[in-house]
Amino acid sequence: NAGVTQTPKFRVLKTGQSMTLLCAQDMNHEYMYWYRQDPGMGLRLIHYSVGEGTTAKGEVPDGYNVSRLKKQNFLLGLESAAPSQTSVYFCASNNGVEGELFFGEGSRLTVL
Amino acid sequence: LAKTTQPISMDSYEGQEVNITCSHNNIATNDYITWYQQFPSQGPRFIIQGYKTKVTNEVASLFIPADRKSSTLSLPRVSLSDTAVYYCLVGDRPKAAGNKLTFGGGTRVLVKP
Numbered sequence: 001n002a003g004v005t006q007t008p009k010f011r012v013l014k015t016g017q018s019m020t021l022l023c024a025q026d027m028n029h030e031y032m033y034w035y036r037q038d039p040g041m042g043l044r045l046i047h048y049s050v051g052e053g054t055t056a057k058g059e060v061p062d063g064y065n066v067s068r069l070k071k072q073n074f075l076l077g078l079e080s081a082a083p084s085q086t087s088v089y090f091c092a093s094n095n096g097v098e099g100e101l102f103f104g105e106g107s108r109l110t111v112l
Numbered sequence: 113l114a115k116t117t118q119p120i121s122m123d124s125y126e127g128q129e130v131n132i133t134c135s136h137n138n139i140a141t142n143d144y145i146t147w148y149q150q151f152p153s154q155g156p157r158f159i160i161q162g163y164k165t166k167v168t169n170e171v172a173s174l175f176i177p178a179d180r181k182s183s184t185l186s187l188p189r190v191s192l193s194d195t196a197v198y199y200c201l202v203g204d205r206p207k208a209a210g211n212k213l214t215f216g217g218g219t220r221v222l223v224k225p
Contacts, residue, residue: 004155033213042199042215043156059214090155099146099205101213103155 002026006091006104013081013111021076021107023091030096032074033058034066036087037106043090049074050096081111116200121220130187132219134200137181145176145183148199150218156199160185187221195223 004025013019023032030051035043035058045058049068063085065077074093078085088108092101117135124130136145144163148156160167162174162183173186187194197218 035215040217042217045214048213092155097205099144099161100158101148101156103157106153106155 004091004093004102004104006089006107008107009105010108011110013078013109015082015111017081017111018077018079019081019109020078021089021091021109023074023076023093023104024072025074025091025093025102026072027093027095027102028071029093029102030071031094032068033092033094033101034064034074034076035090035092036060036085037090038087046076046089078109081109083111085109086111116202116216118198118200118216118219120217121222123222123224124190125224126191127189130190130194130221130223132185132187132198132200132221133182134185134202135182136200136202139180139202140204142204143202144205145174145180146201146203147172147174147185148201148215150197150199156215159198190221190223192223192225194221196221 033048034046047066052071091104146161147159150156167174175184199218
């Protein structure tokens with residue numbers, strides 16, 4: 001049972017490049033979330049999904065897009081990366097009933 | 113989501129009890145109080161959740177007074193491996209909280225030998 005898996009773990013991009021972060025969970029959870037964490041800061045919610053085919057904006061959605069085509073996967077896309085998007089990105093999932101969020105190990109993104 | 117205030121950092125020594133208090137004066141009736149632990153280069157990990165009075169599990173205890181305007185996470189007999197950042201979240205269950213599940217700055221706990 002892997003829980004929440006994020007790929008890739010590390011990535012370096014040049015300004016203007018695009019990329020996609022993949023989050024996969026094997027717990028059959030309905031809810032999935034993408035957060036970013038900047039150095040010394042808490043986690044800020046980018047986008048979230050309450051079920052397959054649904055997405056919604058979080059606190060800091062600008063510059064990101066997401067898709068939830070399959071229940072187990074939640075993709076975070078950057079169409080034109082900017083240095084301000086340098087951060088560690090965390091994916092989380094929840095069963096929609098209990099309060100516990102299950103987090104992945106994070107994806108460290110650097111935009112030059 | 114109710115605004116939370118917690119100390120930025122705390123130091124302790126191995127074997128001591130660590131108590132971290134979180135203030136949440138505008139907590140709503142449906143809000144729960146949840147604590148997470150985060151080690152460097154890892155995602156946060158759920159520790160404990162409560163609504164009122166006291167909750168205890170194998171890792172920690174959570175004390176919530178009757179007015180629910182604050183809560184205290186208690187870590188008994190800490191070890192070096194308890195050095196981490198601890199986040200207090202106050203809000204409804206994820207199903208109702210929606211886009212409000214945002215973490216504050218947390219409390220950085222350093223356990224010294």
